[in-house]
Amino acid sequence: MREPRHINDDDIDRALKGLVDGGPSRAFRAAVMRQLAGSASPRRARPAWRFALAGVAGAALLAAALGIWSLRVSGPQSPDRATRATTAPSATAAGPDSPAARMPSSVTPPVFALHAGAGTRTSAAGRLRLPLVGVFGQSALAADDATVADAPVVAQISVTPLAAPDPLEVAPLTPTLASAGHPPAGASPVPDLLLVAPLTFDSLKLEKVDVPPLTLPPPAETDIKGKLR
């Protein structure tokens, strides 16, 4: 039989100390300093007020987006077209994530509706650069729908910046501006106009030109005050 071992508190303390004894390797400090060299300096850490400022800016952007939204849905509507809009077939033809597919059914002619698409972002100058989609008609087509580009043009749309400080900011949109056509086969017989324009603006006026008299409702204008900063 094995002889019992005698232990006392000192033995136990010594054994315990052995579990947490020693120190890091000799290269420890160098390793830490090497990592610190690639780390952010504490001086560069963002103070709390910067986060608060970012929050306020975010709230302002949200409010501006809501303003655009309310402008878009508050235009005059004719009851019959509003009714037809709710059953617009191409609203389902458009992809669920496309800007056009998110247009509410209450958007009806003759009001151009401007819609800030998902790609909204802030330009370096501070103004918003908005992929705009102007929809005319009961139904909407997806911006990336190939049928839009292929469809025969029945109308032209021009965009006139009212107070853009730099016309060059608007110029790039011209080639992609006019895109209008008939909806896909089986969709609403009323033609849809689709405007896809990356645009930086302070104030914007949209107007239709060359509208075929028999296929389109009367011309209309929509002014958008987009002072977004």
Next chain:
Amino acid sequence: MRDAELVDAAREGDAAAFGELVERYQRLVFRVALSALGSREEAEDAAQDAFLAAYRKLHMFRGEASFKTWLLAITWRHALDRRGSVARRLRVFLSPDEHSWPDAVQPGPSQEQALVHDELRRRVRAVVKTLPRGYRDALLLANTGEHTFEEIGQVLGIPTGTAKWRVVEAKRQLKRKLVGLGYVDA
């Protein structure tokens, strides 16, 4: 130079000042991490993480507690994060021997005595693992010999009296279990 002065200098971007703080506290930080993790390799990684985190958070250090206590609290949190990680649990499960408290080399007066102490260390290490985590943490922190009970309490987030009681209770349980293994209280 005092800790507070080094902290101020480091806040202004003086890396050498922070390097001095690293030099001053690296062993302490390592031991705290070792208490939580039981692996020298992981303790060293956790200690590095803790210093980096402390450097990034220097602007948040208000001096209400000592820099040492503040640093040890950060170390303990990092060690616990590491201890609770799924990856670590998996490693421990797969190779338990590599993730236990190390055998420190403690030369004894004779070979026989060295063998006795070595066996006791192994037994103690095995029994410590079976202690409740709260007791074990307090016991190992206390046995680093670097902390007051007040500091242990601050690191663990418990009152000083509770820290003291946990250490005493952990030791009592440890001794009872050792007696159960055939040791006799001398």
